[in-house]
Amino acid sequence: MWLKIEPQEPILVGEVRADSQFLVGQTYIPGRVLRGAWAEWLAQQGLEDTRILETVGRVRLGNFFPAAEMAGFRYALPLPMSAMSCKKAGGFRSEPLPERHGVVDTLLPHLAYHLLEQKGARFSVPFSLICTKCRDRLEAYGGFYAVYDLYGTERFVLFRPRFHAQTKVALSRHRRASAEGMLYTASALSPYVPAPDREGAEARLVFVGRVDAEDYEALKEALGKVALGALHTRGYGKVALKDAEVDLPPLRERLEAFNKTLKALWQDLRRLAANGQDLPNEPPAGVYFSVDLLAPGVFRERSLPTLVPSLTLGGQTLRPIFWMTRPDMASGWSNAWGLPKPTHLAARMGSVYVYCWDGPKEELLPLLQALEKEGIGGRRDEGFGECLVCHPFHQEVEER
């Protein structure tokens, strides 16, 4: 089930690092913020702590990603770490002026190159990508993007937040601050953003995310009555909640497209290898898939923290064969004690891991469906490890 959050006022959602005077304003709404707001509302209704934990524990709330509200909305996601754009004029080609040279995903070309090298391919040049418009270097391109269907053509838009004036904010224990009454500097998000279709126009900011809850209606009602994030007493954080229509390509389609594109790229790159004739016509057998983090992931391997998780699926232990990740810190707060939890090493949102499954696709599909539902790694009850299999952006191997 997909839900849409429409801020009616500026909204300030952020995280306080233990050693900082800054509330790092986030441009998305973590699922745990919604869970916290719901818990607080239940407490206001006089519910006991154990009942609150029970009620809130039954619901799975994913992260909510920002987008400009516009007709034809299909979905909003973080760009995977493999997305790149031109150093000189980065951005999607279909955005309003100034001209941008397009965003491209490099995971599948990288993977094909890597697999070919393992099979002994000899390339005369190292793997590198340049802008097809100006020949300048490509660099990593992050952030959130949304896809719209505009009269039958797909339109890609990067989320460009607009910030409300910077302000000093005091946070309560329930809002995850380390010291009651301490002042933090923060900027709230405006409920309006630049319209993606017309230069100079405005559109409403919305956040779209996944909810899996039996008490869906109760949750929706409660969140419509509380303010999200900080500064509520000063007219911040009021939201409206609506069912969202999201049109993300189904898992089967994403998995099939991933393998088809990998095969096509393998064949393209094989022709460029000096010894192309001696190389097989297809990648090594197996079903290839990526796991893309939609939230930071907390992983351990033989009781040590790691950024590169193995997967156990249907009795097979799969090691990633290719990955792109960067470190992050997983902090958090204990609901029961109002104290910071130990900080763990985490893999950043947008991290990508590729695995290869030895077996029929039909056996793999339900396992991957469960993985998307349950998430990956530790501290999932706090919203870590939310993931998507075969992120649709991996299909964009030509500039968008």
Ligand SMILES: [Zn+2]
């Ligand atoms: Zn360029």
